[in-house]
Amino acid sequence: MLRLDRIHPLVSGNKWFKLKYNLEAAAGKPVVTFGGAWSNHILATAAACKMEGIPCTGIIRGERPAVLSHTLQQAAALGMELVFVSREAYRHKDASAFPDACVIPEGGHNAAGARGCSEILSLADTKGFTHIICAVGTGTTLAGLINATDGENNARRPGLPAAEIDPPAQKIIGISVLKGAYSLEEDTAQLLTQPGRPEIFHDFHEGGYGKISDELIACMNDFYRQTGIPTDRVYTGKMVLAVNKLLERSYFPPGSRLLLVHSGGLQGNDSLPPGVLCF
Numbered sequence: 001m002l003r004l005d006r007i008h009p010l011v012s013g014n015k016w017f018k019l020k021y022n023l024e025a026a027a028g029k030p031v032v033t034f035g036g037a038w039s040n041h042i043l044a045t046a047a048a049c050k051m052e053g054i055p056c057t058g059i060i061r062g063e064r065p066a067v068l069s070h071t072l073q074q075a076a077a078l079g080m081e082l083v084f085v086s087r088e089a090y091r092h093k094d095a096s097a098f099p100d101a102c103v104i105p106e107g108g109h110n111a112a113g114a115r116g117c118s119e120i121l122s123l124a125d126t127k128g129f130t131h132i133i134c135a136v137g138t139g140t141t142l143a144g145l146i147n148a149t150d151g152e153n154n155a156r157r158p159g160l161p162a163a164e165i166d167p168p169a170q171k172i173i174g175i176s177v178l179k180g181a182y183s184l185e186e187d188t189a190q191l192l193t194q195p196g197r198p199e200i201f202h203d204f205h206e207g208g209y210g211k212i213s214d215e216l217i218a219c220m221n222d223f224y225r226q227t228g229i230p231t232d233r234v235y236t237g238k239m240v241l242a243v244n245k246l247l248e249r250s251y252f253p254p255g256s257r258l259l260l261v262h263s264g265g266l267q268g269n270d271s272l273p274p275g276v277l278c279f
């Protein structure tokens with residue numbers, strides 16, 4: 001498992017990579033971005049902007065609740081201005097309404113986000129793995145991973161002795177955490193630097209985005225007991241559950257070496273009642 005969750009407690013996991021080039025492009029301009037009440041992206045943006053000294057605004061889906069979610073409380077404490085808009089207005093959000101700001105799309109889904117994510121695998125020696133697996137929300141991370149392993153990385157370079165030829169193409173697999181989000185293939189493909197069709201599984205969402213099942217919770221607890229690695233309820237827990245089920249189905253050929261990308265998001269577990277998770 002590639003532990004992006006350990007990079008930073010709040011700018012956790014893949015969000016760090018998605019923000020890197022987006023904040024560079026902001027060049028000091030105030031940042032505006034979008035998300036829901038439990039959005040890891042909102043919190044990561046708030047934390048990263050605080051570190052960089054960039055003012056930021058989060059446009060939050062839905063009316064302001066009487067009590068802010070844990071995520072939004074933390075984002076506000078980090079200095080993010082929170083603007084609540086109705087679900088209807090949120091659906092029609094439009095970057096051109098903020099001409100003087102650097103607008104980062106919801107979830108950091110853009111080319112700059114994918115470019116940052118293409119650096120994830122350089123954190124460790126990841127060449128020997130046959131399959132790289134990540135959770136998918138917008139597909140930005142998946143696109144970055146595919147871009148990093150496509151092309152030159154896996155091309156047989158002419159003239160090299162056989163022993164030095166790069167390992168066979170690594171298979172990058174995405175696990176959708178959303179129910180029936182069949183546009184994700186296209187959303188991901190839009191960010192690929194070479195034409196291709198990403199491989200995304202759609203049957204491990206456990207009821208939909210943010211939904212949990214007893215099986216998911218049991219899987220997260222078992223995984224923690226076996227490995228000491230905490231996963232999050234929205235993304236990485238579902239990825240581990242999916243990998244367990246794919247193993248049961250003998251999806252991976254014998255001899256496969258799997259690399260699971262821990263994309264962070266552990267703060268989302270704060271929304272569970274105490275005692276549900278054993279970590």
Ligand SMILES: *Cc1c(COP(=O)(O)O)cnc(C)c1O
Nearest residue numbers: 137138139140141235263264265
């Ligand atoms: C946002 C998030 C994802 C989804 O990443 P995308 O690039 O939007 O697909 C996965 N894991 C965690 C922990 C996240 O916070």
